[in-house]
Amino acid sequence: MMKRNILITGGAGFIGSHVVRLFVNKYADYNIYNLDKLTYAGNPANLKDIEKKPNYRFIKEDICNFDAILQIFRQYNIDGVIHLAAESHVDRSIKDPFTFAQTNVIGTLSLLQAAKTVWSESNCGGDGSVSPRFYHISTDEVYGALEMNNPKGGDEPGGGPYGDKFFTEQTKYNPHSPYSAAKASSDHFVRAFHDTYGMDTVISNCSNNYGPYQFPEKLIPLFINNIRNGKPLPVYGKGENVRDWLFVEDHARAIDLIFHKGQTGETYNIGGFNEWKNIDLIKQLIKTTDEVLGNPPHHSDHLIQYVTDRAGHDLRYAIDSTKLKEELGWQPSLQFEEGIKLTVQWYLDNQEWMDNVVSGQYLEYYKDMYEKR
Numbered sequence: 001m002m003k004r005n006i007l008i009t010g011g012a013g014f015i016g017s018h019v020v021r022l023f024v025n026k027y028a029d030y031n032i033y034n035l036d037k038l039t040y041a042g043n044p045a046n047l048k049d050i051e052k053k054p055n056y057r058f059i060k061e062d063i064c065n066f067d068a069i070l071q072i073f074r075q076y077n078i079d080g081v082i083h084l085a086a087e088s089h090v091d092r093s094i095k096d097p098f099t100f101a102q103t104n105v106i107g108t109l110s111l112l113q114a115a116k117t118v119w120s121e122s123n124c125g126g127d128g129s130v131s132p133r134f135y136h137i138s139t140d141e142v143y144g145a146l147e148m149n150n151p152k153g154g155d156e157p158g159g160g161p162y163g164d165k166f167f168t169e170q171t172k173y174n175p176h177s178p179y180s181a182a183k184a185s186s187d188h189f190v191r192a193f194h195d196t197y198g199m200d201t202v203i204s205n206c207s208n209n210y211g212p213y214q215f216p217e218k219l220i221p222l223f224i225n226n227i228r229n230g231k232p233l234p235v236y237g238k239g240e241n242v243r244d245w246l247f248v249e250d251h252a253r254a255i256d257l258i259f260h261k262g263q264t265g266e267t268y269n270i271g272g273f274n275e276w277k278n279i280d281l282i283k284q285l286i287k288t289t290d291e292v293l294g295n296p297p298h299h300s301d302h303l304i305q306y307v308t309d310r311a312g313h314d315l316r317y318a319i320d321s322t323k324l325k326e327e328l329g330w331q332p333s334l335q336f337e338e339g340i341k342l343t344v345q346w347y348l349d350n351q352e353w354m355d356n357v358v359s360g361q362y363l364e365y366y367k368d369m370y371e372k373r
């Protein structure tokens, strides 16, 4: 196998930690450098099981710090980037759009510029045998929102349960939140570096992820934890919005495939054709969590509380991932009911992880251990 030096950004976060774990375990010959600023969303405890592996190294740094990033590219002879670091929560972006523009746009540009600078002056991999690649991880939210219209029904080809339109790779960008606007802008910069400088780039746009190690500000871990603690479940608006859910390990497998086999300059949509209305998903979560906790049926139904809707709340997301399936043979491995059960069980089995995150203790714990290089 070819020796490679891969920089994964945002690897202490939710999806990044699954990608780092997959790469460290699967590719013993790769050096995996996990670069993360450790914002509130970054938690090295997410990678406890692999942090001592010889092919893994953690680097605490801010992607916006161009000089430091440039030095890291040179020092470790980086020949591949999988870029996940970002501010990722829509509600936070509504309160603080500047941070989203800074991290998601300027941070991405800083990585691109460092990669361009170093890759144009050196033969990556020493003998030039490795073609350096920049892989940018993005979201379906850049496409905007889909209507809910007379559904053809989930079983008919071309029809989803809540509408007949899907996001394809050709869908025009139409972001609505500061989060998705910043992600859209970063996607454009990545394409610009491909078109202008001939950089080998790939982009993927994935639907909502769920699974272990997700920060409990996002719907699924927040609600599991609140059910466990008998706290209210704040449903935005009428709970009618539709999201398309994918198990995080299936996303990580897709990222592995696209990084190695995706066509340069291309975009791949990733999703499992798994649309759920929020309220139906929440009922399923309550049912599963009550079952695992040994509560009687409907025990936690009363926790549902309808609250003021999110500003600019996108109505429906639905990804068409046919290109990824047909070109690279990817498909999701888990049925949703199975994935949700596994996820609920994980959060209830890992209460210490959750309690440390909720109390903010993880930030203190790792402060000294991961001081700047």
Ligand code: NAD
Binding pocket: 009, 010, 011, 012, 013, 014, 015, 016, 035, 036, 037, 038, 039, 040, 041, 042, 043, 061, 062, 063, 064, 083, 084, 085, 086, 087, 088, 089, 103, 107, 137, 138, 139, 140, 183, 205, 206, 207, 208, 209, 210, 215
């Ligand atoms: P997350 O918020 O859980 O993790 C983000 C990570 O990035 C954290 O570890 C954080 O410390 C790090 N980070 C933030 N700012 C940084 C900076 N300036 N420098 C270095 N590191 C920094 O996010 P996630 O849910 O794992 O999402 C990862 C990526 O996948 C994001 O780019 C997001 O847009 C994309 N994505 C997420 C989803 C989803 O459902 N969560 C779906 C599609 C795409």
Ligand code: TYD
Binding pocket: 090, 091, 208, 217, 218, 219, 220, 222, 234, 235, 236, 241, 242, 243, 278, 310
């Ligand atoms: P979220 O997990 O924040 O992901 P995204 O906004 O990226 O889709 O939210 C998923 C859906 O759940 C979204 O439609 C907003 C809704 N939601 C609630 O109803 N209540 C909540 O407390 C949260 C966090 C989200």
